[in-house]
Amino acid sequence: MFSLNDGAAIPSVAKRAETNDVNQRIPMSFVKGCNLLAGLALALSGGLMLACLVGLQGGRQSLFMQWTGLVVGMAVAAGAAFVLVWPDQRNLKDAHRYFDRLSHIAMTEFSSEVIGARLIPLPKRHPLAEVAERLTTLIGDVSAEIQELEHARSAAEIRARRATEERDRIKSILCSLEEPILAIDRFDEVILANPSAESLLDFHVESAEHRALAQLVRCENLVNLLTTAARRKNAETCNDEIALGNATGDAAWYRVTASKLAAETAGDAEDAAEPAGAVAVLRDIGQTKALQRRNADFVSSVSHEMKTPLAGIKAYVELLADGEAEDEATRGEFLRIIASQADRLQRLVENLLNLARMEAGVVKVEKKPRPLNEILDEALSIVRPAAEAKQITLVADLSRMYLGLLADRDMLLQAAINLLSNAIKYTHEGGRVILRSRMLDTNVCFEVEDTGVGLSEEDVKHVFEKFYRVKKDQGMAPGTGLGLSLAKHVVEDVHGGTLTVRSVQGQGTTFTVTIPGSGQMS
Numbered sequence: 001m002f003s004l005n006d007g008a009a010i011p012s013v014a015k016r017a018e019t020n021d022v023n024q025r026i027p028m029s030f031v032k033g034c035n036l037l038a039g040l041a042l043a044l045s046g047g048l049m050l051a052c053l054v055g056l057q058g059g060r061q062s063l064f065m066q067w068t069g070l071v072v073g074m075a076v077a078a079g080a081a082f083v084l085v086w087p088d089q090r091n092l093k094d095a096h097r098y099f100d101r102l103s104h105i106a107m108t109e110f111s112s113e114v115i116g117a118r119l120i121p122l123p124k125r126h127p128l129a130e131v132a133e134r135l136t137t138l139i140g141d142v143s144a145e146i147q148e149l150e151h152a153r154s155a156a157e158i159r160a161r162r163a164t165e166e167r168d169r170i171k172s173i174l175c176s177l178e179e180p181i182l183a184i185d186r187f188d189e190v191i192l193a194n195p196s197a198e199s200l201l202d203f204h205v206e207s208a209e210h211r212a213l214a215q216l217v218r219c220e221n222l223v224n225l226l227t228t229a230a231r232r233k234n235a236e237t238c239n240d241e242i243a244l245g246n247a248t249g250d251a252a253w254y255r256v257t258a259s260k261l262a263a264e265t266a267g268d269a270e271d272a273a274e275p276a277g278a279v280a281v282l283r284d285i286g287q288t289k290a291l292q293r294r295n296a297d298f299v300s301s302v303s304h305e306m307k308t309p310l311a312g313i314k315a316y317v318e319l320l321a322d323g324e325a326e327d328e329a330t331r332g333e334f335l336r337i338i339a340s341q342a343d344r345l346q347r348l349v350e351n352l353l354n355l356a357r358m359e360a361g362v363v364k365v366e367k368k369p370r371p372l373n374e375i376l377d378e379a380l381s382i383v384r385p386a387a388e389a390k391q392i393t394l395v396a397d398l399s400r401m402y403l404g405l406l407a408d409r410d411m412l413l414q415a416a417i418n419l420l421s422n423a424i425k426y427t428h429e430g431g432r433v434i435l436r437s438r439m440l441d442t443n444v445c446f447e448v449e450d451t452g453v454g455l456s457e458e459d460v461k462h463v464f465e466k467f468y469r470v471k472k473d474q475g476m477a478p479g480t481g482l483g484l485s486l487a488k489h490v491v492e493d494v495h496g497g498t499l500t501v502r503s504v505q506g507q508g509t510t511f512t513v514t515i516p517g518s519g520q521m522s
Helices: 011-018 028-056 064-101 110-120 129-176 196-201 220-230 270-272 286-321 327-361 372-389 410-424 457-462 483-494
Strands: 181-184 189-193 238-245 251-260 278-284 368-370 394-397 406-407 432-440 442-451 500-505 506-518
Touching: 064 129, 064 189, 181 196, 181 220, 189 196, 220 238, 220 251, 220 278, 251 286, 270 506, 286 327, 368 372, 368 410, 372 394, 372 406, 372 410, 372 432, 372 442, 406 410, 406 506, 410 432, 410 442, 410 506, 457 500, 483 500
Parallel strands: 394 432
Antiparallel strands: 181 189, 181 278, 238 251, 251 278, 368 406, 432 442, 442 506, 500 506
């Protein structure tokens, strides 16, 4: 709050008060007092002179006349003094009443309307009328300035409160963002880091003894990117992809976008030219990097798989063109090899197209209630010739219960064929492949178990990936590495089931398919 004693609050009023001349600062009551004293002295002198004159004459007449003259002189003097003093006493009472009422008006209520309603102005002939008017004007000006200052203070408090609320809101938003955000000032000191950035870069801004960027962040590329953005003359952003170590010790990839902050002071051209700092936003691109690697591996694998049959076809076509096949039997053998390689290439293309359709969700699915055992019996009949060629025993251990499910017959049949064909390929001659089916709670389940070469723990992790083939067993049978991946898509993406594998190297492998049943049992 401001008061009249606060000299800084009323500089303009004090300045105006100083412009009055010296004579105006002298109270009129002092002048009237001097006049009063002079009148009293004059009246008293007259009374005494009258008393003396009477006394001189009384000396010849009587003592009574002397005292009578003295009393008359004193009375005349008292009357003259009363006549001189009475108007000043009345003026003093009016002034006292005026200033007393003036002192009871609050500064916040001081206005011309209030003054007119609560104050009776002194008459213009009153000796203090001019002083009272100037004092009232002075107090009114002071009150107006105090009210203006109060309004300015209230407005400043509102702006400060809004700024505080906006700061807290921005801080809350930054803290809720998953993307790490880091900001530095013109001296390359960290001024802001949200919890994601502090966790990623392993520091805490508030408790850090030194806030220098190079000391808090142990990534030279990130430090260089931020400092470069802060010192740029234009507002262009800097972008880079940076690998940062995570808690597990692996490298996590982030795309960093660093932008120059706006100048802190724009009033001076030299200050505006100074770097004001920079802010960096880190976006996790680990999944994008992994997808890029998978795509690159996919293209490489497809190219390799296509190159093998194409090379065989080209080689035998050249042999035929050069006349190397002199008899009909040789030409027939060359043509059979070309046909087999062309079939292999066609299967590869068809599998790729099926996978692409499933992953894109554009494959046409026709689910109907079907018996699982019927589909499995058909799959067994299709792969039986391949098993007999290797003298492998096929065992059908199918449940006698009705195992109903909603399924796309052709897709589920293809998945079962792929699992059985894989088991036959990697089982030595004289081995055994068992196909089981059973009810598992509300789900239907079938397993393909073999006594083949088995998989290592590392192979189990990658066996369903596209084009993945166990290196040590690639010589046992040709293949594209897409059969198991296609079967997993059919079971999990199309039918909402699960396909798992367990294996012991050198003893065999078991693939288990679990699909929700249709609830029909008999």
